[in-house]
Structures are given as C-alpha cells and as structure tokens.
Amino acid sequence: MNAAKRREIFTRFRNGNPHPTTELVYRTPFELLVAVVLSAQATDKGVNLATARLFPVANTPQAILALGLDGLKEYINTIGLYNSKGKHLIETCRILVEQHGGEVPASREALEMLPGVGRKTANVILNTAFGQPTIAVDTHIFRVANRIGLAPGKxxxxxxxxxxxxxxxxxxxxxxxxxxxxxRYVCKARKPMCGECLIRDLCEYKDKTDK
Structure with missing residues (x-):
C-alpha cells in the first residue's frame, strides 16, 4: 500500500469521526487503567457495567486497597478471569501507592512493571490518558492492518x-x-461489511463482500 492510499484512508476516518476515543467509560488515568486491565478477554460493555458499580465506591488505588481482594471481587465477578484480574489490580494499587504516590505513571517502563499490564495496555494508557502517539495493537487492529494491506505483519x-x-x-x-x-463494527472477523465500508476502494483485501 502506498503513502497516498494510507493518507486517504486516515483522512476519511478523521472526516467521519474527528475525535475518536475508547468505548471504556473513565474519568481519570487510574479509572482507565482499571478498566483496561478488566477488559482483557471481556467486552467493553461488560467492563463498563462493572466499573459503573465499582468507581462510585472505589476509584483510587487507596480506596481499592481498602476494599481488599474479596471486596473488589464483589464488583468485578461478572467479568471473565475476575479472580486473576482482582489479584493483579490489588497488587497494582499497592505498587502505585508505594512507588508512585498513588498516581498512574506516564512511562511505558513503569506501566509495564504493573501486574496485568503488558505492552498493549501500556499503549492504551499512554495514548488515551496521556496523549502520547502510541498504537495499541489488539485483535481488531492486527486483523485490519493485515487484511487491508495497511501494515502486514506476523x-x-x-x-x-x-x-x-x-x-x-x-x-x-x-x-x-x-x-x-x-x-469492531465494519471490518469484522468473519463477515466484513465491505458494502458499508468508507475505504472500500482503497482497501487491498482480495475477497471483498457485497454486503
């Protein structure tokens, strides 16, 4: 794919959605961190339902530590892998309090030292909470980048x-x-909606559908 095509793809994305953001509901970097950790192998909708109950009660590292693991689980037990996620969050909160003054660090190295935070999660935090130009490659981005020819990779x-x-x-x-x-909504895994795609003429996918 050449540079002119790529520029036009993102120009159309920007024209269609000038201010995109995550579908996770959050107000602070810490709330975003909690939501992203919970979102692994879970839907944003499911996470938002859980955090809507949790955050009014505990939305700081100190408050979640005060809840304790069992108390935290009562709010997140509707989410898959909640046992391990709960343990990760408790330990993360402890590290934030002891090493970062209760604040979420704005560096990749510090973020990736937190339990349950890998490169993708760190990229989400750096981009969405701190405005850094990182790209968090999830399954959707991996598929789209390869399928349309934007940035193929193994x-x-x-x-x-x-x-x-x-x-x-x-x-x-x-x-x-x-x-x-x-x-998530157009270039879906099983049935891409090529008929509704605003970059159909620029996409290099060979098996386009009519719908």
Whole structure:
C-alpha cells in the first residue's frame, strides 16, 4: 500500500469521526487503567457495567486497597478471569501507592512493571490518558492492518512497529481508535461489511463482500 492510499484512508476516518476515543467509560488515568486491565478477554460493555458499580465506591488505588481482594471481587465477578484480574489490580494499587504516590505513571517502563499490564495496555494508557502517539495493537487492529494491506505483519509487535512507521504524524494519535472501531463494527472477523465500508476502494483485501 502506498503513502497516498494510507493518507486517504486516515483522512476519511478523521472526516467521519474527528475525535475518536475508547468505548471504556473513565474519568481519570487510574479509572482507565482499571478498566483496561478488566477488559482483557471481556467486552467493553461488560467492563463498563462493572466499573459503573465499582468507581462510585472505589476509584483510587487507596480506596481499592481498602476494599481488599474479596471486596473488589464483589464488583468485578461478572467479568471473565475476575479472580486473576482482582489479584493483579490489588497488587497494582499497592505498587502505585508505594512507588508512585498513588498516581498512574506516564512511562511505558513503569506501566509495564504493573501486574496485568503488558505492552498493549501500556499503549492504551499512554495514548488515551496521556496523549502520547502510541498504537495499541489488539485483535481488531492486527486483523485490519493485515487484511487491508495497511501494515502486514506476523506478530502484534511487528504490526505495531510498521503502523508507527507508515502512519503520518498528523494521524498517529487517533489511529488506533479509528482502526479498532473499524475492525469492531465494519471490518469484522468473519463477515466484513465491505458494502458499508468508507475505504472500500482503497482497501487491498482480495475477497471483498457485497454486503
């Protein structure tokens, strides 16, 4: 895919959705961190239902530590893998309080030291909470980048590095939100909705559908 095509793809994404953001509901970097940790192998809708109960009661590391693991589980037990996620969050809160003054750090290295936080989660926090031009490659972005020819790669990290290389700076901050939403609602895994796709003529996928 050439640079002109890529520029037009992101121009159309920007025109269609000038201010994209995560579908997770949050108000602070810490709330976003909790929501993203909970979202692994879970839907944003399910996470939002749980955090809507949790955050009015505990939305700081100190407050979640005060709840304790059993207390936290009462709010997140509707989410898959809640036992391990609860343990990760308790330990994360302890580290934030002891090492970061109760604040979420704005560096990749510090974020990736937190239990339950890998590269993708760190990228989400850095981008969405702190405005850094990172790209969090989830299953949707990995699929879209490979399917349409935007940044083909065999691994998540390879796709991330290619996207950062080929996406122009003007689009980089919002790129992963546009690609996630496109993969979630249009360029779906089993049945891509090519008939409703605003970049159909630019996409290099060979098996386009009529619907």
């Amino acid at each position: 691994t998540v990290l390879e796709v991330e590095k290619k996207l950062l290389k080929v996406i122009e700076p003007q689009f980089r901050h919002d790129a992963h939100h546009w690609l996630i939403l496109h993969g």
